[in-house]
Amino acid sequence: MLCAPPDYAESHVADTDHPFAGLVSRLEANQTLSREDREALLHLPNKLRQLDPGTYIVREGDRPRACGVLISGFAYRQKVTGDGARQIIGLHVPGEALDFQNLFLEVSDHNVQMLTRGEIAEVPIEAFQKIALERPNVGRAILVTTLVEASVFREWVLNIGRRDSRSRLAHLLCEFALRLEAGGAARPDHGYELPMTQEQLADATGLTPVHVNRVLKMLEAEGLIVRNRRHISFPDWHRLRDVGDFNQRYLHVRDRATNGVF
Amino acid sequence: MLCAPPDYAESHVADTDHPFAGLVSRLEANQTLSREDREALLHLPNKLRQLDPGTYIVREGDRPRACGVLISGFAYRQKVTGDGARQIIGLHVPGEALDFQNLFLEVSDHNVQMLTRGEIAEVPIEAFQKIALERPNVGRAILVTTLVEASVFREWVLNIGRRDSRSRLAHLLCEFALRLEAGGAARPDHGYELPMTQEQLADATGLTPVHVNRVLKMLEAEGLIVRNRRHISFPDWHRLRDVGDFNQRYLHVRDRATNGVF
DNA sequence: CGCAGGATTGATTGCATTCAACGACCGTGG
DNA sequence: CCACGGTCGTTGAATGCAATCAATCCTGCG
Missing domain, CATH: 1.10.10.10 (Winged helix-like DNA-binding domain superfamily/Winged helix DNA-binding domain)
Structure with a gap:
Protein backbone atom coordinates (compact mmCIF):
# COMPACT_ATOMS: atom_id res chain seq x y z
CA MET A 1 0.00 0.00 0.00
CA LEU A 2 0.98 3.65 0.22
CA CYS A 3 1.55 3.84 -3.50
CA ALA A 4 2.37 7.52 -3.73
CA PRO A 5 0.65 9.30 -6.59
CA PRO A 6 2.79 9.31 -9.72
CA ASP A 7 1.67 12.69 -11.01
CA TYR A 8 0.98 15.22 -8.35
CA ALA A 9 0.09 14.75 -4.77
CA GLU A 10 -3.60 14.78 -4.06
CA SER A 11 -3.64 14.27 -0.37
CA HIS A 12 -6.93 15.88 0.43
CA VAL A 13 -7.95 12.31 1.14
CA ALA A 14 -5.66 11.01 3.82
CA ASP A 15 -5.45 7.37 2.81
CA THR A 16 -5.08 5.89 6.22
CA ASP A 17 -7.93 7.84 7.75
CA HIS A 18 -10.41 7.39 4.97
CA PRO A 19 -13.15 4.84 5.73
CA PHE A 20 -12.38 2.97 2.51
CA ALA A 21 -8.62 2.88 3.02
CA GLY A 22 -8.90 -0.69 4.29
CA LEU A 23 -11.04 -1.76 1.35
CA VAL A 24 -8.62 -0.27 -1.14
CA SER A 25 -5.59 -1.89 0.41
CA ARG A 26 -7.34 -5.25 0.51
CA LEU A 27 -8.32 -4.99 -3.13
CA GLU A 28 -4.79 -3.96 -4.01
CA ALA A 29 -3.48 -7.08 -2.36
CA ASN A 30 -5.23 -9.00 -5.13
CA GLN A 31 -4.94 -6.70 -8.11
CA THR A 32 -2.86 -3.67 -9.04
CA LEU A 33 -4.93 -0.48 -9.11
CA SER A 34 -4.14 2.82 -10.74
CA ARG A 35 -4.29 6.06 -8.85
CA GLU A 36 -7.57 6.81 -10.62
CA ASP A 37 -8.98 3.47 -9.54
CA ARG A 38 -8.10 4.23 -5.95
CA GLU A 39 -9.58 7.68 -6.15
CA ALA A 40 -12.77 6.35 -7.65
CA LEU A 41 -13.09 3.82 -4.87
CA LEU A 42 -12.38 6.38 -2.19
CA HIS A 43 -15.05 8.65 -3.61
CA LEU A 44 -17.79 6.07 -3.73
CA PRO A 45 -20.94 7.58 -2.27
CA ASN A 46 -21.68 6.00 1.07
CA LYS A 47 -23.47 6.35 4.32
CA LEU A 48 -21.72 5.40 7.53
CA ARG A 49 -23.69 3.52 10.15
CA GLN A 50 -22.76 2.36 13.60
CA LEU A 51 -24.28 -1.05 14.25
CA ASP A 52 -24.80 -3.14 17.36
CA PRO A 53 -23.90 -6.81 17.62
CA GLY A 54 -26.46 -9.01 15.93
CA THR A 55 -27.77 -6.32 13.59
CA TYR A 56 -28.65 -7.77 10.21
CA ILE A 57 -26.89 -6.23 7.24
CA VAL A 58 -28.48 -8.56 4.68
CA ARG A 59 -31.24 -11.11 5.06
CA GLU A 60 -31.84 -14.19 2.99
CA GLY A 61 -34.47 -13.36 0.40
CA ASP A 62 -33.63 -9.67 0.36
CA ARG A 63 -32.90 -7.73 -2.80
CA PRO A 64 -30.31 -5.40 -1.31
CA ARG A 65 -30.06 -1.84 -2.58
CA ALA A 66 -26.70 -1.20 -0.98
CA CYS A 67 -23.41 -2.99 -0.56
CA GLY A 68 -21.93 -2.80 2.92
CA VAL A 69 -18.24 -2.32 3.55
CA LEU A 70 -17.02 -3.22 7.01
CA ILE A 71 -15.08 -0.31 8.45
CA SER A 72 -14.62 -1.46 12.02
CA GLY A 73 -15.73 -4.43 14.09
CA PHE A 74 -16.51 -7.91 12.80
CA ALA A 75 -19.33 -9.51 10.83
CA TYR A 76 -20.38 -13.00 9.84
CA ARG A 77 -22.42 -14.86 7.24
CA GLN A 78 -25.02 -17.33 8.35
CA LYS A 79 -27.69 -19.68 7.10
CA VAL A 80 -30.41 -21.54 8.98
CA THR A 81 -31.95 -24.93 8.28
CA GLY A 82 -35.66 -25.52 8.15
CA ASP A 83 -35.72 -26.63 11.74
CA GLY A 84 -33.77 -23.69 13.02
CA ALA A 85 -30.19 -24.92 13.27
CA ARG A 86 -27.81 -22.12 12.47
CA GLN A 87 -24.54 -22.47 10.58
CA ILE A 88 -22.02 -19.68 10.41
CA ILE A 89 -20.53 -19.74 6.96
CA GLY A 90 -17.84 -17.13 7.07
CA LEU A 91 -16.29 -14.31 9.06
CA HIS A 92 -15.35 -10.80 8.04
CA VAL A 93 -12.71 -8.44 9.34
CA PRO A 94 -12.51 -4.68 8.76
CA GLY A 95 -11.87 -3.51 5.23
CA GLU A 96 -13.82 -6.31 3.60
CA ALA A 97 -16.89 -5.75 1.46
CA LEU A 98 -19.80 -7.77 2.73
CA ASP A 99 -21.93 -7.91 -0.36
CA PHE A 100 -20.18 -8.47 -3.62
CA GLN A 101 -22.72 -11.26 -4.22
CA ASN A 102 -25.54 -8.84 -4.28
CA LEU A 103 -23.96 -6.56 -6.81
CA PHE A 104 -24.57 -9.20 -9.45
CA LEU A 105 -27.12 -11.61 -8.03
CA GLU A 106 -30.63 -10.49 -7.39
CA VAL A 107 -31.77 -12.24 -4.26
CA SER A 108 -29.55 -12.88 -1.27
CA ASP A 109 -29.15 -16.54 -0.40
CA HIS A 110 -27.95 -16.06 3.17
CA ASN A 111 -27.82 -13.65 6.07
CA VAL A 112 -25.05 -11.26 7.04
CA GLN A 113 -24.93 -10.02 10.60
CA MET A 114 -22.69 -7.95 12.84
CA LEU A 115 -20.63 -10.03 15.22
CA THR A 116 -19.47 -7.12 17.35
CA ARG A 117 -20.40 -3.49 17.49
CA GLY A 118 -18.88 -1.72 14.52
CA GLU A 119 -19.24 0.62 11.63
CA ILE A 120 -20.20 -0.12 8.06
CA ALA A 121 -20.31 2.10 4.99
CA GLU A 122 -23.31 1.50 2.76
CA VAL A 123 -22.62 2.03 -0.92
CA PRO A 124 -25.52 2.07 -3.38
CA ILE A 125 -25.16 -1.00 -5.54
CA GLU A 126 -25.50 0.99 -8.76
CA ALA A 127 -22.44 3.04 -7.89
CA PHE A 128 -20.44 -0.03 -7.00
CA GLN A 129 -21.58 -1.88 -10.12
CA LYS A 130 -20.65 1.10 -12.24
CA ILE A 131 -17.12 1.27 -10.93
CA ALA A 132 -16.75 -2.49 -11.27
CA LEU A 133 -17.88 -2.48 -14.87
CA GLU A 134 -16.14 0.68 -16.02
CA ARG A 135 -12.81 0.09 -14.35
CA PRO A 136 -11.30 -3.21 -15.45
CA ASN A 137 -8.85 -3.27 -12.57
CA VAL A 138 -11.59 -2.82 -10.04
CA GLY A 139 -13.74 -5.42 -11.73
CA ARG A 140 -10.87 -7.83 -11.69
CA ALA A 141 -10.09 -7.06 -8.06
CA ILE A 142 -13.68 -7.88 -7.17
CA LEU A 143 -13.53 -11.10 -9.16
CA VAL A 144 -10.31 -12.18 -7.49
CA THR A 145 -11.66 -11.31 -4.07
CA THR A 146 -14.74 -13.39 -4.84
CA LEU A 147 -12.57 -16.30 -5.94
CA VAL A 148 -10.60 -16.16 -2.71
CA GLU A 149 -13.81 -16.11 -0.73
CA ALA A 150 -14.98 -19.17 -2.59
CA SER A 151 -11.72 -20.88 -1.70
CA VAL A 152 -12.35 -20.15 1.95
CA PHE A 153 -15.81 -21.69 1.67
CA ARG A 154 -14.26 -24.81 0.21
CA GLU A 155 -11.84 -25.09 3.09
CA TRP A 156 -14.75 -24.73 5.50
CA VAL A 157 -16.54 -27.61 3.80
CA LEU A 158 -13.45 -29.73 4.34
CA ASN A 159 -13.00 -28.52 7.89
CA ILE A 160 -16.55 -29.27 8.92
CA GLY A 161 -16.93 -32.40 6.85
CA ARG A 162 -13.73 -34.23 7.65
CA MET B 1 -8.02 -25.88 -33.31
CA LEU B 2 -11.10 -24.14 -34.54
CA CYS B 3 -9.38 -20.80 -34.60
CA ALA B 4 -11.19 -19.40 -37.60
CA PRO B 5 -11.03 -15.62 -38.03
CA PRO B 6 -13.88 -13.83 -36.27
CA ASP B 7 -14.39 -11.09 -38.88
CA TYR B 8 -17.18 -12.45 -41.05
CA ALA B 9 -20.17 -14.53 -40.12
CA GLU B 10 -19.39 -18.15 -39.67
CA SER B 11 -22.25 -20.46 -39.31
CA HIS B 12 -20.21 -23.51 -40.11
CA VAL B 13 -20.33 -23.99 -36.37
CA ALA B 14 -23.70 -25.48 -35.57
CA ASP B 15 -24.38 -24.13 -32.11
CA THR B 16 -25.91 -27.20 -30.64
CA ASP B 17 -23.18 -29.52 -31.83
CA HIS B 18 -20.27 -27.34 -30.93
CA PRO B 19 -18.34 -28.53 -27.85
CA PHE B 20 -18.78 -25.14 -26.19
CA ALA B 21 -22.49 -24.87 -26.89
CA GLY B 22 -23.22 -25.99 -23.33
CA LEU B 23 -20.78 -23.52 -21.86
CA VAL B 24 -22.28 -20.66 -23.82
CA SER B 25 -25.83 -21.48 -22.88
CA ARG B 26 -24.86 -21.78 -19.22
CA LEU B 27 -23.11 -18.43 -19.28
CA GLU B 28 -26.09 -16.91 -21.03
CA ALA B 29 -28.33 -18.10 -18.26
CA ASN B 30 -26.49 -15.66 -16.02
CA GLN B 31 -25.67 -12.80 -18.33
CA THR B 32 -26.83 -11.59 -21.73
CA LEU B 33 -24.22 -12.10 -24.42
CA SER B 34 -23.96 -10.48 -27.82
CA ARG B 35 -23.54 -12.53 -30.97
CA GLU B 36 -19.89 -11.49 -31.02
CA ASP B 37 -19.44 -12.67 -27.45
CA ARG B 38 -20.87 -16.04 -28.36
CA GLU B 39 -18.71 -16.31 -31.43
CA ALA B 40 -15.61 -15.41 -29.47
CA LEU B 41 -16.39 -18.09 -26.92
CA LEU B 42 -17.10 -20.70 -29.57
CA HIS B 43 -13.77 -19.93 -31.18
CA LEU B 44 -11.67 -20.27 -28.08
CA PRO B 45 -8.66 -22.39 -28.91
CA ASN B 46 -8.96 -25.74 -27.21
CA LYS B 47 -7.84 -29.30 -27.15
CA LEU B 48 -10.39 -32.04 -26.60
CA ARG B 49 -9.43 -34.92 -24.37
CA GLN B 50 -11.27 -38.06 -23.42
CA LEU B 51 -10.66 -38.86 -19.77
CA ASP B 52 -11.24 -41.93 -17.61
CA PRO B 53 -12.90 -41.83 -14.20
CA GLY B 54 -10.54 -40.60 -11.52
CA THR B 55 -8.26 -38.68 -13.89
CA TYR B 56 -7.00 -35.50 -12.31
CA ILE B 57 -7.76 -32.29 -14.18
CA VAL B 58 -6.19 -30.00 -11.59
CA ARG B 59 -4.14 -30.82 -8.51
CA GLU B 60 -3.77 -28.76 -5.37
CA GLY B 61 -0.54 -26.81 -5.64
CA ASP B 62 -0.58 -26.77 -9.43
CA ARG B 63 -0.25 -23.61 -11.48
CA PRO B 64 -2.56 -24.64 -14.29
CA ARG B 65 -1.80 -23.51 -17.82
CA ALA B 66 -5.22 -24.42 -19.16
CA CYS B 67 -8.82 -24.09 -18.08
CA GLY B 68 -10.92 -27.22 -18.56
CA VAL B 69 -14.48 -27.09 -19.81
CA LEU B 70 -16.54 -30.19 -19.19
CA ILE B 71 -18.10 -31.34 -22.44
CA SER B 72 -19.52 -34.70 -21.39
CA GLY B 73 -19.48 -36.81 -18.26
CA PHE B 74 -19.19 -35.55 -14.70
CA ALA B 75 -16.41 -34.12 -12.56
CA TYR B 76 -15.90 -33.20 -8.92
CA ARG B 77 -13.80 -31.00 -6.68
CA GLN B 78 -12.06 -32.49 -3.74
CA LYS B 79 -9.71 -31.69 -0.87
CA VAL B 80 -7.87 -34.02 1.50
CA THR B 81 -6.94 -33.48 5.14
CA GLY B 82 -3.47 -34.07 6.48
CA ASP B 83 -4.38 -37.54 7.60
CA GLY B 84 -5.93 -38.55 4.33
CA ALA B 85 -9.65 -38.02 4.79
CA ARG B 86 -11.21 -36.87 1.55
CA GLN B 87 -14.00 -34.34 1.20
CA ILE B 88 -15.82 -33.80 -2.05
CA ILE B 89 -16.54 -30.11 -2.31
CA GLY B 90 -18.61 -29.81 -5.43
CA LEU B 91 -19.92 -31.56 -8.49
CA HIS B 92 -19.89 -30.52 -12.13
CA VAL B 93 -22.20 -31.37 -14.98
CA PRO B 94 -21.52 -30.94 -18.71
CA GLY B 95 -21.16 -27.40 -19.99
CA GLU B 96 -19.53 -26.08 -16.85
CA ALA B 97 -16.03 -24.61 -16.75
CA LEU B 98 -13.92 -26.36 -14.15
CA ASP B 99 -11.27 -23.78 -13.57
CA PHE B 100 -12.38 -20.19 -13.40
CA GLN B 101 -10.40 -20.00 -10.15
CA ASN B 102 -7.19 -20.61 -11.94
CA LEU B 103 -7.71 -17.92 -14.51
CA PHE B 104 -7.12 -15.33 -11.83
CA LEU B 105 -5.47 -17.14 -8.92
CA GLU B 106 -2.00 -18.52 -9.28
CA VAL B 107 -1.95 -21.74 -7.32
CA SER B 108 -4.81 -24.19 -7.15
CA ASP B 109 -6.11 -24.80 -3.65
CA HIS B 110 -7.90 -28.07 -4.36
CA ASN B 111 -8.15 -31.01 -6.75
CA VAL B 112 -10.51 -31.50 -9.66
CA GLN B 113 -11.11 -35.01 -10.88
CA MET B 114 -13.29 -36.84 -13.37
CA LEU B 115 -16.18 -38.65 -11.76
CA THR B 116 -17.13 -40.65 -14.84
CA ARG B 117 -15.53 -41.15 -18.18
CA GLY B 118 -16.01 -38.01 -20.24
CA GLU B 119 -14.60 -35.34 -22.45
CA ILE B 120 -13.07 -32.00 -21.54
CA ALA B 121 -11.88 -29.13 -23.69
CA GLU B 122 -8.68 -27.52 -22.47
CA VAL B 123 -8.48 -23.82 -23.15
CA PRO B 124 -5.17 -22.00 -22.59
CA ILE B 125 -5.70 -19.67 -19.68
CA GLU B 126 -4.29 -16.68 -21.55
CA ALA B 127 -6.99 -17.00 -24.20
CA PHE B 128 -9.72 -17.31 -21.61
CA GLN B 129 -8.34 -14.42 -19.57
CA LYS B 130 -8.20 -12.30 -22.69
CA ILE B 131 -11.80 -12.87 -23.59
CA ALA B 132 -12.85 -12.29 -19.99
CA LEU B 133 -11.00 -8.99 -19.77
CA GLU B 134 -11.79 -7.66 -23.23
CA ARG B 135 -15.45 -8.59 -23.36
CA PRO B 136 -17.34 -7.05 -20.45
CA ASN B 137 -20.30 -9.36 -20.90
CA VAL B 138 -18.11 -12.43 -20.76
CA GLY B 139 -16.23 -11.09 -17.77
CA ARG B 140 -19.49 -10.44 -16.03
CA ALA B 141 -20.82 -13.87 -16.92
CA ILE B 142 -17.74 -15.42 -15.36
CA LEU B 143 -18.13 -13.30 -12.26
CA VAL B 144 -21.78 -14.22 -11.86
CA THR B 145 -21.01 -17.89 -12.43
CA THR B 146 -18.34 -17.65 -9.76
CA LEU B 147 -20.77 -16.02 -7.37
CA VAL B 148 -23.30 -18.79 -7.90
CA GLU B 149 -20.63 -21.39 -7.29
CA ALA B 150 -19.74 -19.66 -4.05
CA SER B 151 -23.40 -19.78 -3.07
CA VAL B 152 -23.41 -23.53 -3.63
CA PHE B 153 -20.35 -23.89 -1.41
CA ARG B 154 -22.17 -21.99 1.32
CA GLU B 155 -25.13 -24.32 1.09
CA TRP B 156 -22.78 -27.28 1.36
CA VAL B 157 -21.30 -25.84 4.53
CA LEU B 158 -24.80 -25.65 5.96
CA ASN B 159 -25.71 -29.09 4.69
CA ILE B 160 -22.68 -30.77 6.17
CA GLY B 161 -22.52 -28.67 9.30
CA ARG B 162 -26.11 -28.73 10.44
C1' DC C 1 -14.03 -69.65 -13.06
C1' DG C 2 -12.05 -66.43 -10.25
C1' DC C 3 -11.09 -61.82 -9.30
C1' DA C 4 -11.99 -56.96 -8.02
C1' DG C 5 -14.77 -53.17 -6.87
C1' DG C 6 -18.78 -51.93 -4.90
C1' DA C 7 -22.84 -52.86 -1.97
C1' DT C 8 -24.79 -54.83 2.11
C1' DT C 9 -25.22 -56.35 6.79
C1' DG C 10 -24.14 -57.16 11.76
C1' DA C 11 -21.85 -56.07 16.08
C1' DT C 12 -19.52 -52.85 18.68
C1' DT C 13 -17.47 -48.54 19.85
C1' DG C 14 -16.98 -43.74 20.55
C1' DC C 15 -17.35 -38.88 19.71
C1' DA C 16 -20.34 -35.44 20.10
C1' DT C 17 -25.07 -34.29 21.57
C1' DT C 18 -28.54 -33.59 24.78
C1' DC C 19 -30.43 -32.44 29.11
C1' DA C 20 -29.88 -30.14 33.23
C1' DA C 21 -27.89 -27.38 36.58
C1' DC C 22 -24.71 -24.22 38.37
C1' DG C 23 -21.27 -20.48 38.30
C1' DA C 24 -19.06 -16.18 36.77
C1' DC C 25 -19.30 -11.77 35.10
C1' DC C 26 -21.41 -7.31 33.84
C1' DG C 27 -24.46 -3.62 33.38
C1' DT C 28 -28.46 -1.57 35.40
C1' DG C 29 -31.38 0.45 38.59
C1' DG C 30 -33.21 1.00 43.22
C1' DC D 1 -23.43 0.39 47.10
C1' DC D 2 -25.45 -3.72 46.38
C1' DA D 3 -29.19 -6.52 44.66
C1' DC D 4 -30.81 -8.26 40.46
C1' DG D 5 -31.29 -10.22 35.92
C1' DG D 6 -29.32 -11.70 31.79
C1' DT D 7 -25.76 -13.55 29.01
C1' DC D 8 -22.10 -16.45 28.71
C1' DG D 9 -19.24 -20.10 30.39
C1' DT D 10 -18.61 -24.51 32.90
C1' DT D 11 -19.56 -29.06 34.48
C1' DG D 12 -21.80 -33.73 35.03
C1' DA D 13 -24.55 -37.63 33.48
C1' DA D 14 -26.93 -40.04 30.06
C1' DT D 15 -28.06 -40.75 25.35
C1' DG D 16 -27.61 -41.43 20.47
C1' DC D 17 -26.04 -40.95 15.83
C1' DA D 18 -22.68 -42.17 13.02
C1' DA D 19 -18.07 -44.42 12.88
C1' DT D 20 -15.48 -48.44 13.00
C1' DC D 21 -14.42 -53.19 12.43
C1' DA D 22 -15.33 -57.25 10.04
C1' DA D 23 -17.58 -60.30 7.02
C1' DT D 24 -20.31 -61.55 3.24
C1' DC D 25 -22.71 -60.81 -1.08
C1' DC D 26 -23.24 -59.39 -5.68
C1' DT D 27 -22.02 -58.46 -10.32
C1' DG D 28 -19.41 -57.34 -14.30
C1' DC D 29 -15.47 -58.88 -16.55
C1' DG D 30 -10.94 -60.84 -18.10
Missing part, protein backbone atom coordinates in the same frame (compact mmCIF):
# COMPACT_ATOMS: atom_id res chain seq x y z
CA ARG A 163 -11.93 -32.95 10.73
CA ASP A 164 -12.67 -33.84 14.33
CA SER A 165 -13.79 -31.21 16.80
CA ARG A 166 -10.29 -30.47 18.09
CA SER A 167 -8.81 -29.88 14.64
CA ARG A 168 -11.86 -27.97 13.55
CA LEU A 169 -11.58 -25.43 16.32
CA ALA A 170 -7.81 -25.17 16.01
CA HIS A 171 -8.26 -24.55 12.29
CA LEU A 172 -10.77 -21.80 12.88
CA LEU A 173 -8.49 -20.10 15.38
CA CYS A 174 -5.63 -20.25 12.89
CA GLU A 175 -7.72 -18.81 10.10
CA PHE A 176 -8.89 -15.94 12.21
CA ALA A 177 -5.33 -15.18 13.26
CA LEU A 178 -4.15 -15.04 9.67
CA ARG A 179 -7.12 -13.00 8.48
CA LEU A 180 -6.47 -10.44 11.18
CA GLU A 181 -2.82 -10.34 10.32
CA ALA A 182 -3.54 -9.82 6.63
CA GLY A 183 -5.43 -6.71 7.64
CA GLY A 184 -2.32 -5.36 9.25
CA ALA A 185 -2.89 -6.50 12.82
CA ALA A 186 -0.40 -8.29 15.00
CA ARG A 187 1.42 -11.50 14.15
CA PRO A 188 -0.70 -14.59 14.55
CA ASP A 189 1.34 -16.09 17.37
CA HIS A 190 0.75 -13.01 19.47
CA GLY A 191 -2.88 -13.76 20.00
CA TYR A 192 -5.95 -11.62 19.65
CA GLU A 193 -9.28 -10.69 21.12
CA LEU A 194 -11.61 -13.40 19.87
CA PRO A 195 -14.91 -11.66 19.17
CA MET A 196 -17.06 -14.80 19.31
CA THR A 197 -19.07 -16.48 22.03
CA GLN A 198 -18.70 -20.22 22.40
CA GLU A 199 -22.13 -20.57 20.89
CA GLN A 200 -20.94 -18.72 17.79
CA LEU A 201 -17.81 -20.84 17.64
CA ALA A 202 -20.12 -23.84 17.72
CA ASP A 203 -22.21 -22.48 14.87
CA ALA A 204 -19.08 -21.86 12.84
CA THR A 205 -17.72 -25.36 13.34
CA GLY A 206 -20.90 -27.40 13.20
CA LEU A 207 -20.60 -28.37 16.88
CA THR A 208 -22.59 -27.64 20.02
CA PRO A 209 -21.69 -24.91 22.49
CA VAL A 210 -21.15 -27.46 25.24
CA HIS A 211 -18.69 -29.40 23.17
CA VAL A 212 -16.86 -26.27 22.09
CA ASN A 213 -16.37 -25.48 25.74
CA ARG A 214 -14.86 -28.88 26.41
CA VAL A 215 -12.60 -28.75 23.40
CA LEU A 216 -11.32 -25.29 24.29
CA LYS A 217 -10.45 -26.55 27.74
CA MET A 218 -8.73 -29.50 26.14
CA LEU A 219 -6.66 -27.24 23.87
CA GLU A 220 -5.82 -25.12 26.88
CA ALA A 221 -4.79 -28.17 28.93
CA GLU A 222 -2.53 -29.22 26.08
CA GLY A 223 -0.82 -25.86 26.14
CA LEU A 224 -2.00 -24.99 22.66
CA ILE A 225 -3.97 -21.91 23.65
CA VAL A 226 -4.10 -19.54 26.59
CA ARG A 227 -7.34 -17.78 27.36
CA ASN A 228 -8.02 -14.72 29.41
CA ARG A 229 -11.62 -13.71 29.09
CA ARG A 230 -12.04 -13.36 25.33
CA HIS A 231 -8.36 -12.84 24.71
CA ILE A 232 -6.68 -15.87 23.23
CA SER A 233 -3.00 -16.47 22.52
CA PHE A 234 -0.89 -19.28 21.19
CA PRO A 235 2.17 -20.40 23.13
CA ASP A 236 3.00 -22.91 20.43
CA TRP A 237 1.66 -21.57 17.18
CA HIS A 238 3.45 -24.17 15.12
CA ARG A 239 1.89 -27.05 16.98
CA LEU A 240 -1.55 -25.46 16.87
CA ARG A 241 -1.21 -25.18 13.13
CA ASP A 242 -0.39 -28.88 12.98
CA VAL A 243 -3.31 -29.82 15.17
CA GLY A 244 -5.63 -27.71 13.04
CA ASP A 245 -4.14 -29.22 9.87
CA PHE A 246 -3.82 -25.64 8.79
CA ASN A 247 -2.23 -24.69 5.49
CA GLN A 248 -2.71 -21.10 4.50
CA ARG A 249 -2.62 -21.79 0.79
CA TYR A 250 -6.41 -21.53 0.59
CA LEU A 251 -6.28 -17.91 1.75
CA HIS A 252 -4.28 -16.97 -1.33
CA VAL A 253 -2.34 -14.26 0.46
CA ARG A 254 0.37 -12.89 -1.75
CA ASP A 255 2.40 -11.06 0.86
CA ARG A 256 5.89 -12.49 0.43
CA ALA A 257 6.92 -11.14 3.80
CA THR A 258 4.98 -13.63 5.86
CA ASN A 259 4.00 -16.19 3.28
CA GLY A 260 4.51 -19.61 4.71
CA VAL A 261 6.32 -18.39 7.77
CA PHE A 262 3.47 -18.95 10.19
CA ARG B 163 -28.23 -31.45 8.84
CA ASP B 164 -28.43 -35.07 9.86
CA SER B 165 -27.36 -37.83 7.52
CA ARG B 166 -30.81 -38.42 6.10
CA SER B 167 -31.39 -34.78 5.18
CA ARG B 168 -27.86 -34.42 3.94
CA LEU B 169 -28.21 -37.19 1.41
CA ALA B 170 -31.67 -36.13 0.37
CA HIS B 171 -30.36 -32.62 -0.15
CA LEU B 172 -27.51 -33.84 -2.33
CA LEU B 173 -29.88 -35.90 -4.45
CA CYS B 174 -32.13 -32.88 -4.91
CA GLU B 175 -29.25 -30.63 -5.88
CA PHE B 176 -27.99 -33.07 -8.44
CA ALA B 177 -31.45 -33.42 -9.93
CA LEU B 178 -31.80 -29.67 -10.32
CA ARG B 179 -28.31 -29.19 -11.69
CA LEU B 180 -28.98 -31.81 -14.33
CA GLU B 181 -32.27 -30.23 -15.18
CA ALA B 182 -30.70 -26.78 -15.56
CA GLY B 183 -28.47 -28.30 -18.20
CA GLY B 184 -31.51 -29.34 -20.14
CA ALA B 185 -31.92 -32.90 -18.91
CA ALA B 186 -35.13 -34.42 -17.66
CA ARG B 187 -37.35 -33.09 -14.92
CA PRO B 188 -36.04 -33.74 -11.44
CA ASP B 189 -38.87 -36.01 -10.41
CA HIS B 190 -38.13 -38.35 -13.28
CA GLY B 191 -34.91 -39.58 -11.80
CA TYR B 192 -31.46 -39.95 -13.26
CA GLU B 193 -28.40 -42.12 -13.47
CA LEU B 194 -26.46 -41.26 -10.34
CA PRO B 195 -22.80 -41.33 -11.37
CA MET B 196 -21.40 -41.74 -7.83
CA THR B 197 -20.41 -44.74 -5.76
CA GLN B 198 -21.60 -44.85 -2.20
CA GLU B 199 -18.06 -44.04 -1.12
CA GLN B 200 -18.19 -40.85 -3.19
CA LEU B 201 -21.57 -39.97 -1.78
CA ALA B 202 -19.99 -40.38 1.64
CA ASP B 203 -17.13 -38.07 0.74
CA ALA B 204 -19.58 -35.48 -0.53
CA THR B 205 -21.70 -35.53 2.61
CA GLY B 206 -19.03 -35.95 5.28
CA LEU B 207 -20.28 -39.43 6.18
CA THR B 208 -18.88 -42.95 5.88
CA PRO B 209 -19.71 -45.32 3.02
CA VAL B 210 -21.34 -47.78 5.41
CA HIS B 211 -23.62 -45.14 6.80
CA VAL B 212 -24.53 -43.87 3.36
CA ASN B 213 -25.61 -47.37 2.49
CA ARG B 214 -27.88 -47.57 5.51
CA VAL B 215 -29.38 -44.17 4.89
CA LEU B 216 -30.09 -44.96 1.24
CA LYS B 217 -31.90 -48.08 2.32
CA MET B 218 -33.80 -46.03 4.83
CA LEU B 219 -34.85 -43.50 2.19
CA GLU B 220 -35.87 -46.38 -0.04
CA ALA B 221 -37.89 -48.02 2.74
CA GLU B 222 -39.65 -44.72 3.28
CA GLY B 223 -40.61 -44.61 -0.37
CA LEU B 224 -38.59 -41.47 -1.01
CA ILE B 225 -36.30 -42.99 -3.58
CA VAL B 226 -36.30 -46.01 -5.88
CA ARG B 227 -33.00 -47.50 -6.92
CA ASN B 228 -32.16 -49.81 -9.75
CA ARG B 229 -28.42 -50.25 -10.00
CA ARG B 230 -27.16 -46.68 -10.25
CA HIS B 231 -30.44 -45.33 -11.52
CA ILE B 232 -32.37 -43.41 -8.93
CA SER B 233 -35.86 -41.95 -9.12
CA PHE B 234 -38.17 -40.08 -6.83
CA PRO B 235 -41.73 -41.31 -6.35
CA ASP B 236 -42.46 -38.38 -4.07
CA TRP B 237 -40.25 -35.53 -5.12
CA HIS B 238 -42.07 -33.03 -2.96
CA ARG B 239 -41.54 -35.04 0.19
CA LEU B 240 -37.91 -35.71 -0.66
CA ARG B 241 -37.40 -31.99 -1.01
CA ASP B 242 -38.90 -31.50 2.43
CA VAL B 243 -36.75 -34.20 3.97
CA GLY B 244 -33.68 -32.66 2.38
CA ASP B 245 -34.74 -29.20 3.55
CA PHE B 246 -34.09 -28.23 -0.02
CA ASN B 247 -34.74 -24.73 -1.30
CA GLN B 248 -33.35 -24.02 -4.71
CA ARG B 249 -32.80 -20.35 -4.06
CA TYR B 250 -29.10 -20.92 -3.53
CA LEU B 251 -28.71 -22.20 -7.10
CA HIS B 252 -29.80 -18.81 -8.43
CA VAL B 253 -31.48 -20.28 -11.47
CA ARG B 254 -33.34 -17.66 -13.39
CA ASP B 255 -35.45 -19.87 -15.57
CA ARG B 256 -38.97 -18.66 -14.90
CA ALA B 257 -40.42 -21.80 -16.41
CA THR B 258 -39.47 -24.09 -13.57
CA ASN B 259 -38.50 -21.64 -10.90
CA GLY B 260 -39.94 -22.78 -7.62
CA VAL B 261 -42.10 -25.45 -9.16
CA PHE B 262 -40.00 -28.35 -7.99
